[in-house]
Each structure stands twice: as structure tokens, then as C-alpha cells.
Amino acid sequence: MIDVQQLRKIYRVRSGGVLRGQTRVMEAVKDVSFTVQAGEVVGYLGPNGAGKSTTIKVLTGLLVPDGGVVTVGGLVPWRERRRHVARLGAVFGQRTTLWWDLPVRDSLDLLRHVYRVPAGRFRENLARFTELLELEPFLGTPARSLSLGQRMRADLAAALLHDPALLFLDEPTVGLDVVARERIRAFVEHVNREQGVTVLLTTHDLMDVQRLARRVMIIDHGTLLYDGALAALQQRYGGARELLVDFETAPTCPDVPGLDLVHAEGARVRYAFSGPAAGPIARVTAHAPVRDLTVQEPDLDTTIRRIYEEGLLRV
Numbered sequence: 556m557i558d559v560q561q562l563r564k565i566y567r568v569r570s571g572g573v574l575r576g577q578t579r580v581m582e583a584v585k586d587v588s589f590t591v592q593a594g595e596v597v598g599y600l601g602p603n604g605a606g607k608s609t610t611i612k613v614l615t616g617l618l619v620p621d622g623g624v625v626t627v628g629g630l631v632p633w634r635e636r637r638r639h640v641a642r643l644g645a646v647f648g649q650r651t652t653l654w655w656d657l658p659v660r661d662s663l664d665l666l667r668h669v670y671r672v673p674a675g676r677f678r679e680n681l682a683r684f685t686e687l688l689e690l691e692p693f694l695g696t697p698a699r700s701l702s703l704g705q706r707m708r709a710d711l712a713a714a715l716l717h718d719p720a721l722l723f724l725d726e727p728t729v730g731l732d733v734v735a736r737e738r739i740r741a742f743v744e745h746v747n748r749e750q751g752v753t754v755l756l757t758t759h760d761l762m763d764v765q766r767l768a769r770r771v772m773i774i775d776h777g778t779l780l781y782d783g784a785l786a787a788l789q790q791r792y793g794g795a796r797e798l799l800v801d802f803e804t805a806p807t808c809p810d811v812p813g814l815d816l817v818h819a820e821g822a823r824v825r826y827a828f829s830g831p832a833a834g835p836i837a838r839v840t841a842h843a844p845v846r847d848l849t850v851q852e853p854d855l856d857t858t859i860r861r862i863y864e865e866g867l868l869r870v
């Protein structure tokens with residue numbers, strides 16, 4: 556579906572101040588290669604300024620790269636832009652594709668004409684999205700009066716009305732409350748599973764990634780640092796799993812053979828371990844009477860932050 560080989564994009568930036576008039580070359584994407592198969596959901600992660608948007612702009616045909624070979628569904632995005640955009644949908648959390656002053660229903664109808672969606676197909680899709688995204692209460696409301704969550708739902712419908720095979724999502728849940736976020740995630744999961752829509756998801760919200768993507772790509776300073784399974788990333792770069800134990804009474808000796816003691820305070824003790832939890836749990840419960848026990852997984856935020864800060868993948 557997506558094939559990117561040695562993508563390179565530079566920006567020429569005019570300097571101000573003393574260096575006024577001179578141009579500086581900013582290499583936003585250096586030598587990025589990846590492929591995405593049809594039906595995949597891939598999380599594209601990286602800190603601010605890493606090169607994510609630049610990559611997406613090349614993939615959508617908005618920018619022409621300075622090097623490399625890029626095809627999406629067999630088309631070169633910036634050369635065959637018209638055919639290309641007819642096959643893709645894009646949602647940018649920070650801005651809307653809806654007409655600001657038009658009721659949502661009219662915006663969607665205009666997009667039907669732009670994308671030449673047959674009337675029957677449009678009706679079917681609109682009915683389906685209205686139900687899945689609960690659009691009904693605000694179909695008559697202009698985009699400018701929508702809440703952020705409503706606007707995102709309307710934008711998702713707008714992006715998918717023409718049955719694109721590929722969906723670019725850029726920060727689709729930014730600024731939304733937990734319920735709204737969950738609704739968006741469930742919808743994306745649905746269109747991927749039921750319609751096989753391929754999704755490239757750019758986000759700083761790792762819950763989006765955990766929920767939707769099995770594969771992640773991490774970019775920093777224009778270079779791809781990681782491309783692989785999310786689970787493997789966790790296993791390789793995440794911290795240890797932990798066992799949080801509340802003993803009936805504070806143990807005289809909290810050390811348990813085979814477990815790393817992380818912290819002990821009164822009856823509550825935290826141990827680190829790796830591998831399956833069954834063995835460590837058996838050892839802890841044999842050590843002293845236990846009132847409560849939870850296994851805590853290393854969280855993805857910490858793993859990714861360590862990768863950004865320490866550049867773990869570069870070594």
C-alpha cells in the first residue's frame with residue numbers, strides 16, 4: 556500500500572538578524588524507508604519537530620521530496636495527486652476540512668460532489684457514519700459551533716465518505732475528553748476491521764497507539780529509530796514488570812528470593828520481575844500471607860520517553 560525508500564526532504568530557511576538574507580538548509584527527513592501493507596494500522600511516533608508531518612505531507616502529495624522513491628497504492632503522490640487523493644482520507648486534529656459556516660450536513664454533501672461519490676453510496680455511508688459516530692444531533696450545526704469532539708467525529712465522517720483505502724490520522728484525539736477519545740478510537744478500529752482501511756496514525760497520545768496499532772515507527776531528527784511490533788518495543792526497551800503486594804502485616808524481611816525488591820513501606824512492597832507472573836506470585840504468596848496483589852506493566856509513555864531522551868535505539 557505504502558512504499559517509501561530513502562525519503563529525504565529539506566527546507567530552505569531564510570535567516571533573520573545578522574545573517575539576514577542567507578539561507579540555511581534544514582534536513583527534516585533524512586533517509587527514511589518503510590513499507591505499510593494494506594489493512595495495517597501503524598503508529599507513527601516522534602517528539603516535536605521529528606519529521607512526522609513532513610513525511611505525511613509527502614505521502615499525501617502536498618510536498619515534493621528532495622530524494623527517494625515514494626509510492627502509495629502504486630501512485631506517486633505529488634505527480635498523480637488527483638487520483639491519489641481520491642483514494643485517501645486525512646484527518647488533522649488541529650484543523651478541519653469542514654466549511655466553517657455551513658451545517659455539517661451541507662459540508663458532507665459538498666464533499667460528495669468534490670469526490671464524485673455516487674448518490675446511493677453517499678446515503679449508505681452517511682447513514683452508517685451517522686449511527687457509528689452519533690452525528691445526528693449536530694448534522695444541522697455549522698462547524699464553527701461544534702465542540703472539539705463533535706468536530707472530530709464530523710471530520711472523520713468527511714474523510715471516509717468516499718471509501719478511501721488509506722486514512723491518515725494526525726493527532727485525532729488531541730484535546731478530547733476520555734469518552735470522546737474512546738469513541739474516536741472505537742470508530743477507527745471499526746473501519747479498519749470491517750472495511751480493511753489502512754491507517755497511518757500520528758499521535759503524541761500513546762493510548763491511541765496502544766489501543767489501535769500493533770506496529771509502531773519512531774522517528775527523531777528525521778531518522779527512523781524503530782520500526783516493529785509495539786509489544787517487542789515494550790519488551791526490549793520498557794522497564795521491568797512489577798508486582799505490587801499488600802501483605803497482611805509488614806513482613807520482617809521483605810526480600811523474596813528471585814525477585815528484585817524495588818520499595819518496601821510497611822505492609823506494601825513492590826518487586827520487579829521479568830517473564831510470566833505466575834512464578835513470582837507463587838513465591839510472594841508462599842513468603843507471607845498476602846491481602847492484595849497487582850501486576851503492573853511498564854507503561855509505554857515511560858518507554859517512549861526513555862527512547863527520545865536517551866536515543867536508546869540509535870546505539
Ligand SMILES: Nc1ncnc2c1ncn2[C@@H]1O[C@H](COP(=O)(O)OP(=O)(O)OP(=O)(O)O)[C@@H](O)[C@H]1O
Nearest residue numbers: 566568581583601602603604605606607608609610
Ligand atoms: N515549512 C517549513 N519550513 C522550514 N522548516 C520546517 C517547515 N516545516 C517543518 N519544518 C522543520 O522541519 C522539522 C520537522 O518538522 P515536522 O513538522 O515534520 O515535525 P513533526 O514530527 O510533525 O513535529 P510535531 O510533532 O511538532 O508536529 C522541524 O525542525 C521543523 O521546524
